[in-house]
Amino acid sequence: MGELARTIDQPGYFIKLCGSSDELRSAMPSGWGLDQERYFMTGRQASTPQPLTQGYTIEIEQSDMIRRVAIRYESGDQAASGYAVESHDAFIYDRIETAPAYRRKGLGSVVMASLAQTKRGDVPEFLVATNEGRLLYEALGWRVLSPYATAFL
Template identity: 50%
Template structure:
């Protein structure tokens, strides 16, 4: 597990023995909230507990333990987060603005 911090952003990475990125994720923390984002596990490394390890490492790196924690998740990640005690507050829809 590698942790990198740049200002309010923390990145956690799990590097596989072959040097590939096995899992990673980010938090961005302000005085009011800690937001988890882009928690990902590479296809070949799923079901090994790496997503849980990334979430635990990011949570342990928080500077303010009293601030609320938020996470925007995909359906694929829902079971992982539910097993960690997270609850759905609201549905989320993503959109992009096409270049043009």
Template identity: 45%
Template sequence: MALANLHGMANPKGTIRRRGMMNTEGLDPHLLHAWLAARSLARGLPMPVPEHGGFRVDTGSEMETVRWVFPRMGDGLKELARTIHQPRQFLKVCETSEALCPALPAHWTIPASSHVMRANGPMPRRQLADGYSIAVEQSGPVTSVRIVTDTGILAASGYGAETDGVFVYDRIVTEPEHRRKGLGHVLMQTLHEARRDPHSFELLVATDDGRALYETLGWEKIASYASASIVVM
């Protein structure tokens, strides 16, 4: 699939044009494809493939063999849902769980929605807490960051990947015993500074708790993100 150039969506001041922004019906499909492509790079997965009006990613893990991600609700999602009866196949859409629920047969389970968020201007800076050190590794378009204690215990980690004008933050984790020390803030800041294109459209998916943290860093929600799967009874 030929992608539109997403660099045109941001001016040097970081203002995003309407084309990639949230509306009441989901997310721009070009932006969604670039986000999924960057996520696949960060996780070593195959590139997303257009299918049923959304995109298929063959994840191939023990928990999930494949996922289809849709920019908004549509007939392709509804028809696909009726053909799936086995677990480990996920449907995701940039809508609320309440919007997704009526479109699916009764054998699907839908948890609460997550949130697609984007950076909105420069991130406030914070110093790394005493007793910790940070290591950054870059492999092509993928950046990994690890924060460890002085005794070598992993305290926080995360990944970023950049492609087609989009920089995706992925698997951002602070271990429970090391929270409330600003480590997540420093981790995000480090990934932000690792971008090769300073005008990349920065994206992540957050839980409710994560959303509260990212909003303190200047991020904003641009879409809901609902997920559905078949649970083995």
């Protein structure tokens, strides 16, 4: 990793590690920063979403391997969204997010379940979670495989 980092001199590149921030920090040359530590997790997402409450609509887009779900409130605000990609070997959730004003309404669960409904194969499911997300996903039965660190220039 350190060798790779020394070949990069422009911002906008990231080096990621299934390992701790301390491990990544020790390999990086000076000038590189670290993002908050995250967690690489696996689990099974229930694929039966709860119905949306009145005032919300859901958009589901699928293009080859990539899936996108967005939930909008009647005002037009994007309340929650998420992405997933499915390969032959894995289904990976990404950027699952609920806007602060819309949290604690079950919208994140609807996003996850809606993405899970698009799965074609019986492949393992993965995601990278923040510390706050890790607590939520663990409560849903997901488990941490590894800490996940990101360095940036």
